[in-house]
Amino acid sequence: MKRIRIAAALDASAPMDAVTVMGWARTRRDAKGFSFLEINDGSCLANIQAVVDEQAEGYADLKDIGVGAAVSVTGKLVASPGKGQKWELQAERVALVGGADQETYPLQKKRHSDEFLRGVAHLRPRTNKYGAMFRIRSELAFAIHNFFRGRGFYYVHSPILTGSDCEGAGEMFRVTSLSLDEAQGAKEELRAKDFFGKDAYLTVSGQLSAEMFACSLGNVYTFGPTFRAEHSDTSRHAAEFWMLEPEMAFADITDNMNLAEDLLKYLTEFAMTSCAADLDLFARFVDKELMGNLENILREPFVRLPYAEAVDILKKSGKKFEYPVDFGLDLQSEHERYITEEHFKKPVIVYDYPKGIKAFYMRLNDDNETVAAMDVLVPRIGEIVGGSQREERLDVLETRISELGLGKEEYWWYLDIRRFGSVPHAGFGLGFERLLMLMTGVTNIRDVIPFPRTYRHLEF
RNA sequence: UCCCCGGUAGCUCAACGGCAGAGCGGGUGGCUGUUAACCACUAGGUUGGCGGUUCGAAUCCGUCCCGGGGAGCCA
Structure with missing residues (x-):
């Protein structure tokens, strides 16, 4: 699948032929005999506007291309006569890649609250x-x-699993390989049975590791996930x-x-x-x-x-x-x-x-x-x-x-x-x-x- | 964990003890080189759950759940 990212297309310095854009429809505006389709592929904030007229191959699919549908559009990148964008895509072929049911797709063509979007964190990007x-x-x-x-x-890649509970920065998550059924019995027995043979935790800080490596490599940094059970x-x-x-x-x-x-x-x-x-x-x-x-x-x-x-x-x-x-x-x-x-x-x-x-x-x-x-x-x-x-x-x-x-x-x-x-x-x-x-x-x-x-x- | 605010249509909200509404979104039709287009029609509700007060509860009280803001702790 040869395609151009929208960021690159919108950054073009000259018109282009045979350009294929793939992304998700943000909105569709129908006119008599043609439609405007705005597509975003995540490469940049801006959408590209595709102009699809009834001669274009796949025009009949357009009715199923609503907000959120995945589409592929091939055509010519031309200067846009409309206001609001420099370039637009004059479509020669449109294809629905994956549809999105308009009655159940959670994202609408408008602003949503942050609270609502947290509930659909898989779609909010x-x-x-x-x-x-x-x-x-x-x-x-x-x-x-x-x-x-x-x-x-x-x-420096400091460890995420740690055996020391003395990193000194708050409550830690305990890590175990024991199932809930196995986790019965005296503490010492459980430790012995567990994966490391001792208590294990998720790191709360990479600092102590970083100190060790600074005192070897000179200047270092760690950058990674840390965990606090506060x-x-x-x-x-x-x-x-x-x-x-x-x-x-x-x-x-x-x-x-x-x-x-x-x-x-x-x-x-x-x-x-x-x-x-x-x-x-x-x-x-x-x-x-x-x-x-x-x-x-x-x-x-x-x-x-x-x-x-x-x-x-x-x-x-x-x-x-x-x-x-x-x-x-x-x-x-x-x-x-x-x-x-x-x-x-x-x-x-x-x-x-x-x-x-x-x-x-x-x-x-x-x-x-x-x-x-x-x-x-x-x-x-x-x-x-x-x-x-x-x-x-x-x-x-x-x-x-x-x-x-x-x-x-x-x-x-x-x-x-x-x-x-x-x-x-x-x-x-x-x-x-x-x-x-x-x-x-x-x-x-x-x-x-x-x-x-x-x-x-x-x-x- | 504590304090405060909230939960009503898919979303954002109104109604605040007396017939549950609007805008947006959805569907259908129309129209236009459109820009979160526009116009018309239309569907859509156990008012977060349970219990109580009342002739009558979305509205008042209790409780639980969920969301938000603040505090503590920290990054």
Whole structure:
């Protein structure tokens, strides 16, 4: 089947003969003796308009070609006399490839609500909005690889199955090969019977793996699915999501902040230039302020704000917050939003958090009170990046582990990297879905994932 | 897990204690180089489930289910 993608056809510089387009009908407008058929094949947002007159082969099939039907049209690509499109396809032959019953096909020739489309997630990429979304998702994934490859980072495939329950980032999904019938008996017996002979989980983070490889290959990143069994039922959480986690050896928290800022600016610029047509849909129909917000990311350096100063700003704001503000307490959503949306009105990197509210592996600062952690806060999303310089001193790390009541044995390999050729290193995690929400103005994570998995929802 | 809002035709919604409606979509016919075309006709409902109050419930109450928003936790 020789065919031309619609994106290529609409981009033609001259008329063409014997062009075949295959795709799904978006709408059909009948006139006496001929019809306009709009076809989309997913290659771009735009449809191609085919003009089918009654002489064309297969004209009789046209009555069965409604919204959603798969069709093949062969003809001449000619300049369109009508308004709204440069090129159109003068059909010589039309064929119905796969019909769609108009009474039961769920998608109509009009706008649907996001809630409704979630119920037909298998069909929603056929809509303009979700087609655009998933093209942008694909493009930005490639942009991430481009960015890191261009800077000499290696892509590490961190494991998805893990035997350590100490990745330290929330509730984990347990993985077992035992059937429900076999899963009876004492814990030790079950472990012995199970596939790995020990407890197994789905990863919640690739960070620990990335640290190991940073301390070998230098600069690396992981980018893949991660899983959290939190009962978080919100528009910003999913049980399965993609996370990007770069890690750099011989790097400190400032290098880390620079990398995060460069990355966000690169991806923003990339989206605006390489996904312009698809992004425009979101700017027009989803978030009127989208382009302004994206330009705001590019325009100026991000604010770099020590946690202690953030607390001062919040205390002096005169704002009534639901949750208390004080040194040593974590910043709540409302606080982060105030700082980035109201006070600075641009991305803010908050760093040097009190050690009590951060993970054990973050590097203890000389003040003995704070750790070299950094969060990038952006308007509308809140925290998009969270990272730190890692504790590279064996004794300090061991003390932190025991302070927090964690078992040293579990971490033997993690500690080994501090035992043998330890170096300062730093990295961060970026939620890919939250990045997509930032880039498109979409406010629900379920609408930036092809088939979202959330608490109590495992459909498709 | 907690708080708030909602569930009525395929979709988006109206009716808010007294005969269940509109727009869009579907079907049929017409018309036009049309642009989410246009015009006419037409089909389509156990008002989320169960129970209660009432002469009478889509409407009030209870409960369960589902959807949305917010919070916590985080990415």
